[in-house]
Amino acid sequence: MRLSYLIIFYAVSLCVFLATRRAERSVFRWIDKTVLFLALLTHLGFIVLRGVEARRFPLTDTYETLLVFAWMTALMGSMLFCRYKIVGIRVFSDLVTISILIFSVFLSADIQPLMPSLRSSWLIIHVVAYFIAYASFAIGFGVSLIFLVLSIRKNKGKDFEEFLDRLEGIIFRVIDLGFPFLTVGITCGAIWASISWGRFWSWDAKEVWALVTWLIYAGCLHLRHTRELTGRYAAILAALGFIAVIFTYIGVNLLFPATIHSYS
Amino acid sequence: MLKNLINRCVGLCDKIFLSIPLSIALILFVCVICLVGVSTVSIHIFQSAWFLFSLSYLVFMMLYCSARRVPALFGLYSARREVPRRGGDTKTIFSFNISGENRKKIVDLFEEILFGKRYKKTIASGGNADGGSLLFEKSKIGVFGAHLLHFGIAVLLVAGIITSKAGIFYDRNIKEGEVVKLEGTETSIKLEKFSVIPSNKKEIAEEYFSRLRVNRPSAPVEWHTLKVNAPLRVDGFRLYQMRFNYDLEKLDIALFGQSGIKLINIVPTEVNERVILKDPDIGIEVTDFVPNFIIDAKGNVTSRSYSPENPACYARIYSPGSSEKVIQEGWVFRDSGTSHDVDNGQQWKMRINKLRIRNTSGIKFTKNPAEYITYLGLILLVAGSFLSCYKFYRCVIVSFYADGGTEGLTVKCSIQKTKNMVEFEREMNKVKEKFQKFMLV
Known part of the structure; x- marks a missing residue:
């Protein structure tokens, strides 16, 4: 029930943003920023409350990770909007946040006791790093979609071309932001697995798909820097990377229930 | 002559190790293997020679690519470098004309x-x-990021090969009092005590640990407590508390007649072992046991917890006892039996009479000679990825030249194209604004 209040809060924030974005008076922009700030603060409070109730770091099951993922996406979206002033980034991040929260409503919010192997400080670094990366890639995916939609337009003026170039730059800037955190996530996971399971890498479905995701983004950056990957191909590859992210996060657990990461 | 030969060799190596179609084919091959290998049936595909060869070849291609760029990278630090030519990989930010005597002021x-x-x-x-011309640069170290990342991957591959060829990994379920010898050593480990601390809901364990005694010939006995997430190092081996299982020590099934009142016999059994009775001529075989019976949402029988709160075993009754003809089978409980008949009416009723289960400690023993190499590879990987994605080499070229069409000098400020042009251009636009402000003053 409390989660639905949060969803309404974000929806209101998005409506206020859309209604006031063309307003010239600074008071409207101030209202928009305040509503968003309050939504983010409430969301953070929600996560903290969950942690207090569970008496642990709230990042151990799908419900909790989705909450954090939604918060990070909203936070990153608003930060990147402040930096690049692209309306689509803010709209997309708010829509993704709302969708994730709606999806979370249907999941069990029961607090389960923690497995002994999950009681490790590596869990915090591993999962937090992953979700910083995932939030960046989600924004990258949004910008890629905007790019792909806009690039269909035939009569492009010089300003429009420049705008597309800018979008393209932002896609890679956002991937640049997330990629090192994805690396940290995989690395910490490997170290934790070595401490907990005695092996750095077990070729488990989740691990293999995390590697596939890493390879797609590494390939994307490599091609960008060495072969000047541009235009639609760049956007498609970035979007493909995020599809791999979603599959690693949700799809693997559904298709491979026997994975050793089944608790995540 | 020799230079020609070297050039031809380098050209040939470039064709073999820098081939884009080959690298794409190898990456696709590795991806397909990754996707096929995630199923439990084909997990061994990751240990196959072909997979290892593909990975090694890809990594070698990557290293070769890095090595070919090294001279250019170190050239960045060379004292005899020249300013890059205008055009090509540069983008002009702004340009304007000045009189010749203002040159020093503009440079300042x-x-x-x-x-x-x-x-x-x-x-x-x-x-x-x-x-x-003037060249202004910053974050030169950033150019090494990708190469550090490549090197990290190569180190990890080497570590992986060493681990798969020379690493020792084995698992044991050890009962209390059991002694296990460490492979290749004289050291033995005895499980003195295994304890489980249940959580409040008793469904999962809060913690579990093994009290181990380490015996070495002609050395004092050592005592250690092995916990989850806290591996123990003994004589080059690492011991991990992985899991625990229950070991069924005693299971007696009470066999009643059809009424369920008359006790026919008490049968001591074990899982997967058939006990044959003479009178009546039947055989009882227990094929499965769960300490806390529950049917999950998918309809599968599972155990709610490790503690024997609602124990159940799956029993089959054969008649005649040594035949393969099953006349009755089903789950048998401590409080009531629910086994159903196969042919006609239910002949026997069964109930768990006595039960004793004991936990066994699941301990993993590993010896990984490439452990520290793996840590090095992981550190390089993280450092390389941060360096390549967060430290961007930036190079600003300020050139003065006499343009035939205008008087005085033309000053042109251009930037060398880098991988993060969005931020670079933002920074340079601020430089431009600042410059214009100073010029107006």
Whole structure:
């Protein structure tokens, strides 16, 4: 029930943003920023409350990770909007946040006791790093979609071309932001697995798909820097990377229930 | 002659190790294997020679690519470097005309603004009144990021090969009092005590640990407590508390007649072992046991917890006892039996009479000679990825030249194209604004 209040809060924030974005008076922009700030603060409070109730770091099951993922996406979206002033980034991040929260409503919010192997400080670094990366890639995916939609337009003026170039730059800037955190996530996971399971890498479905995701983004950056990957191909590859992210996060657990990461 | 031969060799190596179609084919091959290998049936595909060869070849291609760029990278630090030519990989930010005597003032202004942005003047060429160029650079170290990342991957591959060829990994379920010898050593480990601390809901364990006694010939006995997430190092081996299982020590099934009142026999059994009775001539075989019976949402029988709160075993009754003809089968409980008949009416009723289960400690023993190499590879991987994605090499070229069409000198500020042009251009637009502000003053 409390989660639905949060969803309404974000929806209101998005409506206020859309209604006031063309307003010239600074008071409207101030209202928009305040509503968003309050939504983010409430969301953070929600996560903290969950942690207090569970008496642990709230990042151990799908419900909790989705909450954090939604918060990070909203936070990153608003930060990147402040930096690049692209309306689509803010709209997309708010829509993704709302969708994730709606999806979370249907999941069990029961607090389960923690497995002994999950009681490790590596869990915090591993999962937090992953979700910083995932939030960046989600924004990258949004910008890629905007790019792909806009690039269909035939009569492009010089300003429009420049705008597309800018979008393209932002896609890679956002991937640049997330990629090192994805690396940290995989690395910490490997170290934790070595401490907990005695092996750095077990070729488990989740691990293999995390590697596939890493390879797609590494390939994307490599091609960008060495072969000047541009235009639609760049956007498609970035979007493909995020599809791999979603599959690693949700799809693997559904298709491979026997994975050793089944608790995540 | 020799130079020609070297050039031809390098050209050939380039064709073999820098081939884009080959690398794409190998990456696709690796991806397909990754996707096929995630199923439990084909997990061994990851240990196959072909997979290892593909990975090694890809990594070698990557290293070769890095190695070919090394001279150019170190050239960045060379004292005899020249300013890059205009055009090509550069983008002009702004240009304007000045009179020849203002050259020094403009240079000072550029230096002041760019030094404020942490740029360093690395080259100044042709300082005469007619022309010349200045090069301002920062974050030069960033150019090594990708190469550090490549090196990290190579180190990890080497570590992986060493681990798969020379690593020792084995698992044991050890009962209390059991002694296990460490492979290749004289050291033995005895499980003195295994304890489980249940959580409040008793469904999962809060914690579990093994009290181990380490015996070495002619050395004092050592005592250690092995916990989850806290591996123990003993004589080059690492011991991990992985899991625990229940070991069924005693299971007696009470066999009743059809009424369920008359006790026919008490049968001591074990899982997967058939007990044959003479009178009546039947055989009882227990094929499965769960300490806390529950049917999950998918309809599968599972155990709610490790503690024997609702124990159940799956029993089959054969008649005659040594035949393969099952006349009755089903789950048998401590409080009531629910086994159903196969043929006609239910002949026997069964109930768990006595039960004793004991936990066994699941301990993993590993010896990984590449452990520290793996840590090195992981550190390089993280450092390389941060360096390549967060430290961007930036190079600003300020050139002065006499343009035939105008009087005085043309000053042109251009930037060398890098992988993060969005931020670079933002920074340079601020430089431009600042410059214009100073010029107006």
